[in-house]
Amino acid sequence: MTIRDKAYIVGAFEHPTRKADGISLAQLHAEVALGAMADAGITADMIDGYFYSGDAPGFGAFTIPEYLGLNIRHLDGTDIGGSSYIAHVSHAAQAIAAGKCSVALIAMAGRPRAAKVPIEVDLAFLNNPNIPEVPSEFPYDLLPVSGYAMVAARHMHEHGTTSEQLAWIKVAASHHAQHNPHAMLRQVVTVEDVVNSPMVADPLHRLDCCVVSDGGGAVIVAAPEIARNLKRPLVAVRGGGESVKGLNGGRFDILTSAGVASGNAAFEEAGVARSDIKYASIYDSFTITVLMHLEDLGFCEKGRGGAFVSDGNLISGVGRLPINTDGGGLCNNHPANRGGITKIIEAVRQLRGEAHPAVQVPGCDLALAHGTGGSLGVRHGSATLILERQ
Amino acid sequence: MSELVSPFSNPENAEWAVAATRGELLIKHxxxxxxxxxxxxAFCPFCQSADTEFLATSGEGEIYSFAITRVLNPVIVHAYVTLQEGPTIMTKIVGVDPDRIAIGQQVRLGFEPSKMGFPMPVFTPVETAQA
Known part of the structure; x- marks a missing residue:
């Protein structure tokens, strides 16, 4: 069985806020859900599948469906961090293909800025001594950025990648973000701006890091017969893949991510080539995240990522592979430190021809969305999705 | 079974935690x-066998990668060190100017007090240790 053409993304909505003062977490969840329903042109009574992750308040499935008054017959609470929602689209397509639901809501939201909760406090639940890896890792106070910095350092050591090459990824994001009125960082930056910004964790600078934002987003996935009766452009789920990778008992290559397996699975299911992809949403928690994934997804050879991202190759209208045309997590939005939903939403905008005219890829009929959750430098999950305009 | 030395030690890793208190790094064979x-x-991650034993390490290793986490005060040098016995482990590099650290440097084991109630393995470049 395949999910190819078994389900369509019919609604997508990104919350405009980046700092959610005066609004509760449940309200945010409701606003993104209602926003996606309005975009799709459906009513709440049509939703029979609910997909949620660690950002949902309460005990996941119990809270938001009750708060919103949804009648749900299929549930999935897969949590692979920021990439969860990309996996949810694939899972929703599977559930729809199996007849378990016909209209699935995938929603996420969070407000770490307004709540003033530092990320180490937000992630404190990960320090539970019952987690077997905690005693050998927790006392070192590894920050998220430190794990990614170790990936970058090793990439530089093995492949000669430079800080200037990584900086091009931020430069591309900023070129896109200047056209997005909701983006947190709209100022165009240069390679020099990035490499001259303060070191956070060598070799990553402040401008190698994504924003921290409030907000969220939602998408609606529906069965083909429902999608065809709605007035939105048809965005088909063509293939999906997911995988996890960790330290493997101490035998690991930090320069190979779970994206290799999730990407291969998605491309195989979709039956398309890397060169067919017109636009890609690539998870960008840090610049090195993008470089690693471009290699692991097969857009360039391992070790050639530095050359691939340079000289504007990721900028829409300039380069060969436009990515993150909303400004990405690096400049636009990384709600609740979980950027997967915005990756799906911008891919949908591109396929519908609804991206900002300055960044819209002409004739965008095939797009990819890829996410990673957890830490690329330690243990993480990846999910890849290939979507097609029909 | 060894006595548990901290809430972060458990029946599976108790021997490892106790060995740390006498300056020894144990891995599993x-x-x-x-x-x-x-x-x-308790189980080998490569063949899932339960027939595993603790193995004392030589304390010699090589830096696989590292990050100078400057936003922390004091600055911490996070690292992965590949032990002579094979596994690459998460750790810290201490006792050296961070700007003199490089991937591939030979390092030697030491221990540092930790917030878990038993010391944790850390490493220092061999050249620095001998200087």
């Missing part, structure tokens, strides 16, 4: 497939 692994656990 699988009697079934012959592979070594870290962190120590």
């Amino acid at each position: 699988c009697r079934s497939c012959g592979e070594n692994h870290y962190y120590p656990r």
Whole structure:
């Protein structure tokens, strides 16, 4: 069985806020859900599948469906961090293909800025001594950025990648973000701006890091017969893949991510080539995240990522592979430190021809969305999705 | 079974935690497939055998990667070190100017007090240690 053409993304909505003062977490969840329903042109009574992750308040499935008054017959609470929602689209397509639901809501939201909760406090639940890896890792106070910095350092050591090459990824994001009125960082930056910004964790600078934002987003996935009766452009789920990778008992290559397996699975299911992809949403928690994934997804050879991202190759209208045309997590939005939903939403905008005219890829009929959750430098999950305009 | 030295020690890793208090780093060796692994656990992650034993390490290793985490005060040099016995482990580099650290440097084991109630393995470049 395949999910190819078994389900369509019919609604997508990104919350405009980046700092959610005066609004509760449940309200945010409701606003993104209602926003996606309005975009799709459906009513709440049509939703029979609910997909949620660690950002949902309460005990996941119990809270938001009750708060919103949804009648749900299929549930999935897969949590692979920021990439969860990309996996949810694939899972929703599977559930729809199996007849378990016909209209699935995938929603996420969070407000770490307004709540003033530092990320180490937000992630404190990960320090539970019952987690077997905690005693050998927790006392070192590894920050998220430190794990990614170790990936970058090793990439530089093995492949000669430079800080200037990584900086091009931020430069591309900023070129896109200047056209997005909701983006947190709209100022165009240069390679020099990035490499001259303060070191956070060598070799990553402040401008190698994504924003921290409030907000969220939602998408609606529906069965083909429902999608065809709605007035939105048809965005088909063509293939999906997911995988996890960790330290493997101490035998690991930090320069190979779970994206290799999730990407291969998605491309195989979709039956398309890397060169067919017109636009890609690539998870960008840090610049090195993008470089690693471009290699692991097969857009360039391992070790050639530095050359691939340079000289504007990721900028829409300039380069060969436009990515993150909303400004990405690096400049636009990384709600609740979980950027997967915005990756799906911008891919949908591109396929519908609804991206900002300055960044819209002409004739965008095939797009990819890829996410990673957890830490690329330690243990993480990846999910890849290939979507097609029909 | 060794006594538990901290809430972060458990029946699976108690020997490892106790060894740390006497300055020794233990990893696990699988009697079934012959592979070594870290962190120590009841089952070999390579062949799933329960026939594993603790193995004392030489304390010699090589820096696989590192990050100078400057936003922390004091600055911490986070690292992965590949032990002579095989496994690459998460750790810190201490006792050296961070700007003199490089991937591939030979390092030697030491221990540092930790917030878990038993000391944790850290490493120092061999050249610095001898200087």
